[in-house]
Amino acid sequence: MEKYCTILLATFLICSCNPKEQDKNIVIKNTQTIDTTKHKATAKAVNEQLADTIRMVVKDKKGSYTAIGTIDSIHPRIYIKFTNKTTGSLHAMVKPLPLGSEGNIRFNQILFPNKMADGPFGHDLFIKLKQTGEHTLIIGHSLMAENPHSGRFMVEVITN
Template identity: 30%
Template structure:
């Protein structure tokens, strides 16, 4: 009995170590489907284009903002803080990048204040002057900044929670 168990276990070990022949090829798992002839092509003139909805309500903010692919970028001079930005998400997939130039303080504090408390929005990441990223955070952030330079706050939908992120909100940066 002992010998047969030993023989079976040796056979299992040897069979598991069997090399895979190099002739076998792995295939890609991408599935290609053809478009039917009766489907209509998307007319680019019918696409709704969203404008920059980020507006400054504080006189210390820089008015240089831009929108690209659902990303709203806003510049603030770090020497003019505290500052409050009035923002609005009009699409489900949007984010705001608040770039704070000339940031010289040791501690950054910021708060998101939505008009609707059930709005699903948070600080997703922070980029420090040394190029490192950290996050995610909640609606409030208090972060120790090492070094001087540009800090970026990335605000968007919390993908780990339910809820809609369309609506108006304010961002207070100190």
């Protein structure tokens, strides 16, 4: 009896370890062709938050960058990145949502293309941009005030 169990077990192991043969009669035909000259993919660019960064790429009808972001305990600082091609002035505003509510949220710093920084600021930021290139605004809460804002906010960046 023991001999039959060993043979049965060995047969089971051999059969289960062997890979199954693939069906050689399967034929895959590609009957669709795509004419790339007629169909172009159009992806609408938006200013949206990815992790802790909002990259400003699209201006609205007024000529300003606008985005909605979220600040929380996982992302206590949000980085707003934008590129200016000419020197001029910068006016930026951050407002907690829903609009009209008060929240401990502000512009902590601005990082210039030459890696210099300035700050802290408040809800509104007015500054001269003496350099062209990518600037970064850092949004967070004031460490000197209570009740850090957690939730959604709106940020608007206007460059002239």
